[in-house]
Amino acid sequence: MGTIVIKFGGSSLSTTDKIKNAAKRIIAEKENGKNVVAVVSAMGKTTDQLLTLAGEIxxxxxxxxxxMLLATGEQVSISLLSMALTEMGAEAVSLTGWQAGIITEKVHNNARIVDVKTDHLEAILQEGKIIVAAGFQGVTEDGEITTLGRGGSDTTAVALAAALKAERCSICTDVTGVFTSDPRYVTEARKLASIGYDEMLELANLGAGVLHPRAVEFAKNHSVSLEVRSSIENEEGTVIEEEASMEKNLIVRGxxxxxxxxxxxxxxxxxxxxGLPSVFSTLAANQIDVDIIIQSQTDSETNLSFSIKDKDRQEAIDVLEKEKVTIGFDHIECETGLSKVSIVGSGMVSNPGVAAKMFAVLAENGIQSKMVSTSEIKVSVLVDADKMKPAARHLHDxxxxGVLEEAASK
Amino acid sequence: MGTIVIKFGGSSLSTTDKIKNAAKRIIAEKENGKNVVAVVSAMGKTTDQLLTLAGEIxxxxxxxxxxMLLATGEQVSISLLSMALTEMGAEAVSLTGWQAGIITEKVHNNARIVDVKTDHLEAILQEGKIIVAAGFQGVTEDGEITTLGRGGSDTTAVALAAALKAERCSICTDVTGVFTSDPRYVTEARKLASIGYDEMLELANLGAGVLHPRAVEFAKNHSVSLEVRSSIENEEGTVIEEEASMEKNLIVRGxxxxxxxxxxxxxxxxxxxxGLPSVFSTLAANQIDVDIIIQSQTDSETNLSFSIKDKDRQEAIDVLEKEKVTIGFDHIECETGLSKVSIVGSGMVSNPGVAAKMFAVLAENGIQSKMVSTSEIKVSVLVDADKMKPAARHLHDxxxxGVLEEAASK
Incomplete structure (x- = not known):
């Protein structure tokens, strides 16, 4: 019997009614003849409430x-979801991270999963019962409770899917899948039937926050077939898998x-x-993430441009000015409030004209590129903030x- | 270095300020040169909130x-209290029931502790750190989370004290100790400096709800020196220990x-x-607790009187009437709204006049005894509800x- 892992995030479990909905979806999968492992996050605002308590102390x-504190959040979810499943006539067993055999490294707040001990899980599935496992948490070999940091529940789901050799790992969320662009801004945006791991990684890193990049990377490394789908709507989501299985003619995917x-x-x-390494090691030492980097050289001097988040601007200036003598530079200039627009698609690697086409489209529409960055499957440009949405719409067109995906999804 | 166990109940931890107060008390013990193990319940209303969530499902x-659900309550408390201790400069380690080695039988909701594995606890104490352990919860040998039922946190504290051979187990609560009577009704009531296990058991079973009888019994069986004290006031509480160490001249203690x-x-x-066993087995099968029992026999018939709680009255009638043919009886009569007044003291066993004196005091004050029950260290009478407080005051006098205890506590 095939096994599937199905993950529900906090917003899909924020009320007991939503927990009942999640239970219905799980039972539908079970009735499809599958072994089912559900992975859950803490209910809606639980984590914030716990953080408030800690902040008072x-x-x-x-x-x-x-x-220790945050791990209680998922423990509440697993017990309630398990009760809801039992109430609907299914047999369910809730498991905390340590009970589910999620072994992590000895790091708190941001641990990586190093092993999943599956004996107990397999024994429960053998009995025909549904497993409801706590996401986001694990245990070290010496019995310390750890959490996995951001995207932790997605990662738990993928790790369990890999360890149990599951047919599929479904991530149930607020959206119905991965779109060619943000439908709020680009009305022609369409849901993708499938997308490659690397493409999804680029999209995730570019702010399409459906799936945490860490979970996508884990899925890629273990060849887990991932699906992003709605926790409520009963429609097909987007499957994330090896590029090989996809339409190669789609040069740009999103x-x-x-x-x-x-x-x-x-x-x-x-x-x-x-100069270059000392600038970036100084920024890295202060947890400032740098995205695009451009080095330019004239006869007389070397200049270095890079993009960071607006919120890090003042700190970046402060730490660099503090190291001014060590690094050795003249002065710093900034331009804030810019936006990044990116096209992503694994087809790009064999289509050198894609970047050129992107620049042409932007130029035709009077949109200036302030910085450019390219990878094998992505081209990003910085533009003025008020040009972000027009740029996205023109590139999507x-x-x-819109057209291609409609055809592909038939 | 001596070890002490100090337990805080939910009402002593209902806010983060109260948690900070508990931390201060713990640090005071630590600064007294003791190894300290704190045992905590869930914060104030947490359990009720969790029950509400479950009830919605x-x-x-x-x-x-x-x-699984309820065990999260203490896990929140241990982490917050541990944070408060660290904030105040102490080194503290929180432990869930399973991390603290609290092994229980394979029973849910009302498990008994069968073993405490102390290796991990002793290693942490050796490092000079304070342990903050979750009360009320444990784990079975095969890794299932269990809870101990009512009075569970008191029992955890006593079990840890016994396993660690602690000098003392302090139960910090809303009251400053065990009193000769309820000070709200008997103004002369005084705090007892010490009391015997059996006396405390009788008092606890009689509704002086400071300590759960189960914890007292555990303490008695393992000769743990228990103390009931205020979680806030810095004054001596009441020590519960073997009768041998106490003033034998105190015939009645409360x-x-x-x-x-x-x-x-x-x-x-x-x-x-x-007839008699079938009446009581019927009641027991329906979880109806019976207290005083009197059997009376005339030439013509056998009657059976017993006391139960008012809330169980209708159900008791229903279940007995249902079994009327099997049990074989004529009819049932009830009198509700009565009160029980009891005197407790281990000195009674060698003073046959105590019960007689009690009846005389009640009679002198026009208070009718409706039922009487005696044990070696207790005499209870049922009286009309409006006579409860006068009876208690007259007996206390x-x-x-008031006088004796004042002398004894000097």
Whole structure:
């Protein structure tokens, strides 16, 4: 009998009515003749409530104790969902992270899963029972409770799917799948029937926050067939799998965008060789994420431009100015409030004209590119904030994403 | 270095400020040069909130899943208290029931502790750290989370004290100790410096709800020195220990009372021998607790009187009437709204005049005894509800409880 893993996030479990809905979907899968493992997050606002309590006690909670506290969130969800399943006539067993054999490294707040001990899980599935496992949490080999950090429940679901050799890992969420662009801004945006792991990774990293990149990467490494689908609507979602199984003629698969970006330029780097690493090691040491990087060189000086989030702007200036003598530079300039628009598609790698077409489309519509970054399956440009949505719409049109996907989904 | 166990109930942890207070008390013990193990219940209303959630999903939650759900309550408390201790400069480690090695039988909702594995606990104490352990919960040998039922956190504290050979187990609560009677009704009531296990058991069973009888019994069986004290006030509480160490001249140690009691009489039992057991097995099968029992026999018939709680009255009548033919009786009569007043003291066993004195005091004050029950260390009488408090005050006076204890506590 095939096994499927089905994950519900906090917003799909925020009330007891929503928990009952989740139970119905799980029972539908079970009635399809599958072994079912449900993975759940904490109910809606639970985590925030727990953080508020901790905040009343200390501004610097020990990481170990935060894990102890937050792990209660999913434990409430698993017990309630299990009760709902039993109430509907199914046999269900809830399991905490440690009971589900989710072994992690000895790190608190952001642990990686190192092993899944499946004996207990397999014994329960053998008895024909549904497993309801706590996402986001695990246990070290010496019995310490850990949590997995952001995207943790998605990662738990994928890890269980990999360990149990599941046919599929469904991530049930607020949206019905992965779209060619954000439907709120691009009305022609269409749901993709399937997408590759790398494409999904680029989309996820570009702010299409349906699935955490870490879970996608885990799925890619273990060849887990992932599906993003609605927790409520009974329609097909988007399958994320190896590129091989997809339509290769789709050069561009989606248009993503992200706002509140700052372009920062460090002028007059003294040392061409050591300057670049010392700028970025200084930023990294202060947890400032850098996205696009451009180095430009004239006869007289070396300049370095990069993009960061607006919120990190002041801190980036402060830490660089503090190290000014060590790094060796002249001055810093900034432009804030920019937006990033990206096209993503694995077909790009063999189509050198894609980036050129993108720049042409933007130019025709009077949209200036302020910075450009390319990878094998992605081209990103920084534009003025008020140009973000028009740029996304024009690119969506130009690459015929609405039309193509409609054809592909038949 | 001596070890002490200190337990805080839910009402002593209902807010983060109260949690900080508990942390201060724990640190005071630590600074006294002791190894400290704190045992905590769920915060104030947490259990009720969790029960409400479960109630929204099902009227018949699986017992296993209720344990899974309720066990989160103490897990929140241990992490927050541990954070508070760390914030105040102490080193603390929170432990769930399973991490603390609390092994129980394979029963949900009302498990008994069968073993405490102390290796991990001792290692943490050796490092000079404070342990904050979850009360009320444990784990079976095969990794199932269980809870201990009513009085569970008190029992956890006593079990840990016994296993760790602690010098003392302090139960911190809303009151400052065990009193000779309820100070709200008997103004002369005084706090006892010490009391015996059996006396405490009688008082606890009689409704002086400071300590759960199960915890007292566990303490008695393992010779754990128990203390009941205030979680806030910094004053000596009441020590519960072997009778041997106490003032033997105190014949009566306390006056307890309880209201809302029904006296029920089954008239005309057909079979003198089988009638009595069949009445009480019928009641027991329906979870109706019977307290005082009196059998009276005339030439013509056998009658059976017993006391139960008012709330169980209708159900008791229903189940007995249903079995009327099997049991074989004529009819049932009830008197509701009675109260029980009891005097307790281990000195009674060698003072046959105590019960007589009690009856005399009541009679002098025009208070009628409706039923009487005696044990080696207790005499209880049922009286009309409006006579409960006067009876308690007169008895408290007559046995000089206020005066004697004042002398004894010096």
């Amino acid at each position: 200390t501004d610097h909670p020990a990481k170990r104790e935060m894990d 248009v993503a965008f992200e706002d509140n970006i700052t372009r920062m330029t460090v002028f007059g780097l003294k040392d061409e060789i050591s 130009a690459f015929e994403l | 099902t009227d018949h939650p699986a017992k296993r899943e209720m344990d 006056v307890a009372f309880e209201d809302n009691i029904t006296r029920m009489t089954v008239f005309g039992l057909k079979d003198e021998i089988s 007559a046995f000089e409880l």
